[in-house]
Amino acid sequence: MLKKTALFALPLLASVSVSAIEPSDKAIQLAQDTIITDGHIDVPYRLNDGWEDVTQATDGGDFDYPRAVQGGLNAPFMSIYIPARYEKQGGSVLLANKLIDSVEAIVGRAPGKFALATSPDEVEKAFAEGKIALPMGMENGTPIEGKIENLKHFYDRGVRYITLAHSESNHISDSSYDLRRQWDGLSDFGKELVVEMNRIGMMVDISHVSDDAFWQVMKISKAPAIASHSSLRKYTPGFERNMSDDMVKALAENGGVIMINFGSSFVSNSALKWNNQFKDKMAEKNLSWGDSGANKFAKMYRKDNPYPYASLKRVLDHIDHVVELVGIDHVGIGSDYDGVGDSLPENLKDVSSYPNLVQGLIDRGYSDADIKKILSENTLRVWREVEAVAKQMQQSS
Incomplete structure (x- = not known):
């Protein structure tokens, strides 16, 4: 798979043997009884590289229906990932639509197992019906192509967040990975786009953007923003792709949420x-x-x-640190399953592993109410607040 290969994907080798966690009945039940939202799972691009029927058990990848059911995952944001090269080579709109089609096809093949979701209410409806909701987020705003009308097109197709840039600067924003800072943050169009995303009800995702771009989003956005799959710079000094403590505090003041990325090189x-x-x-x-x-x-x-695979304990450290900094209301999960190759931590190897995370949270003294906030309630709250801001802006215009 060539999704983020230049950044993190690694060749598959046998993992070093480690002690498997045995989650308690309580942890398993809590995972099953709670909506679990994951801010970023790269199934669509995985299937674009090599088709598999994820409505059934699959030999490869980190996600399929049986493993999601086992793990209690019922609201994974499907990543509509557009590689950075499409900014120059063109074809990004075609690819984005193709990947959205693939998500719709999953639901079409198994409507008793999956449902599209374009709002928190639809996520909750799918959960009540025993289905896995599939909301979508676009990773890399390249398909906007400098046209506000494209934003509405992708909103109408079900996309509910946009990661402004990916591994290279684009026409919207500078990237944390790109030494070229052509905009010193956001472009003029990018600033206009953030306002329009607020107005239309599209969540602004600051994962991947440069620090300057982040601070400009914080200044411009009237709605809470998200970091759909980022971790903390405290544990990876100098790694701009992760968030500093000051950035986490600003995101919390904005009302937003950071969803912790599980990839070993994000957390260790x-x-x-x-x-x-x-x-x-x-x-x-x-x-x-x-x-x-x-x-x-x-x-x-x-x-x-x-x-050197990271440990589940280190992932929990990231969650703990966010809670210590800004409280329980601003942290969630953004695993990056199917996006970071063979670099996932011990005991968090695929979507069946969420009960292990829940057990770790229980062991660290988190209450059931706090765990539910981490698993989904914080993300759903932000999503609802984005909808509310959009409604207010539309009514006042």
């Missing part, structure tokens, strides 16, 4: 360092993903330099 500094060293070695060999020898070299390198 040792995994991040490994990843950076690996990329340096690839560069020394003049190799890029897609080159004939890249995967072979990567497997050899990883065999000689075992990957």
Whole structure:
């Protein structure tokens, strides 16, 4: 899979044996009885690379229906991911529509298992009916193509958040990964777009954007923003893709929520360092993903330099730190399943693993009410507040 390959995806090797967590009956029941929203799961692009029927059990990937049911996942945001190269090469609108079609096809193949969801009410309706709701978020605003009318098109197709940029600067925003800061944050169009996203009821996602762009969103947005799949810079010093403490505080003041990314190099500094060293070695060999020898070299390198998977405990540390900084109301889950390759932490390897996370939260003294906020209530609250701001803006215009 070539989703975020240049950033985090790794060749598949046998994982180092670790002690599996045995979640308690309480943890399992809490996961089953609670709506679990996950802010970012990359099923659509995974299926674009190689089709599988995720309405049934699959051999690959991190998501399918049986594993989602086992884990209690019932409201995963399907990521409409557009690689950064589409900003220059074109074709982003076509790809975005194709990926949205693929989400609709999942529901069409199994309407008794899945339902599209374009609002918190529809998420709750699907949950009451025993179905998995599939809301959508667009990762990378490139398909807007500088046209406000495209925003409405994708809203009408069901997209409910847009990650303004991805791994490179685009016509909307600078990226945290891109050394070129052509806009010093948001472009003029990007600033206009944030206002229109507020007006139409589209959540603004600040994952991936540069620090300057983040602060400009905080200044402009009248509605709460989200970080759909980000973690904390406290544990990965210097990694701009994650959020600083000051940014988390500002996001909370804005009313927003940070959804913690599970990828090892997002939550563990040792995994991040490994990843950076690996990329340096690839560069020394003049190799890029897609080159004939890249995967072979990567497997050899990883065999000689075992990957330092993060632990579930470290993921919990990120949640704890957000709560310590700004309280329980501003943290959620944004796993990045199907988006970070073989870099997921021990005991959080796929969508069947949420009871392990719940058990960890129980062990750290979180109440059932607090756990429910982390699993979904914070995200659904923000979504409703975005809808309310949109209604107010539309009525006053």
